[in-house]
Amino acid sequence: MKTTIVFFLLLLITACNKQEIQQNAVINAMTSGQWKVVNFVNAGTNITADFAAYKFQFKDNLTVDAINNMIVEKTGTWNADANARTITSNFSGAINPLALFNGTWKITNNSWTFVEANLTVNSETRTLRLEKL
Numbered sequence: 001m002k003t004t005i006v007f008f009l010l011l012l013i014t015a016c017n018k019q020e021i022q023q024n025a026v027i028n029a030m031t032s033g034q035w036k037v038v039n040f041v042n043a044g045t046n047i048t049a050d051f052a053a054y055k056f057q058f059k060d061n062l063t064v065d066a067i068n069n070m071i072v073e074k075t076g077t078w079n080a081d082a083n084a085r086t087i088t089s090n091f092s093g094a095i096n097p098l099a100l101f102n103g104t105w106k107i108t109n110n111s112w113t114f115v116e117a118n119l120t121v122n123s124e125t126r127t128l129r130l131e132k133l
Contacts, residue, residue: 029112030058035130042100043124050097064089066098074098100126
């Protein structure tokens with residue numbers, strides 16, 4: 001009985017450590033370097049040009065700076081869920097185009113240098129590709 005309990009606890013600890021390692025990997029990937037929007041489609045309309053002057057700096061304290069022409073225009077929050085393959089962002093009180101980032105994005109493809117994701121709001125789909133600078 002004791003052996004079974006110890007084995008179960010070891011499995012639980014290993015599973016928790018794996019999730020923590022995955023979560024830390026996502027945070028490390030996002031926070032090392034700045035990101036630029038290279039594609040943004042909102043309800044079928046490509047609005048990538050609206051983000052031309054922006055760079056984004058994700059921080060390990062789960063804030064993100066929207067940097068417009070080298071000046072922090074707005075600081076928002078972000079969070080990642082490695083298991084669900086989602087990133088949630090919120091620029092409270094922001095206007096477009098930054099307000100279009102608000103929500104939980106489903107990651108459809110990624111590597112250490114890019115993220116592709118989509119978000120549906122009121123039956124309209126947004127697709128996004130960020131690339132690391």
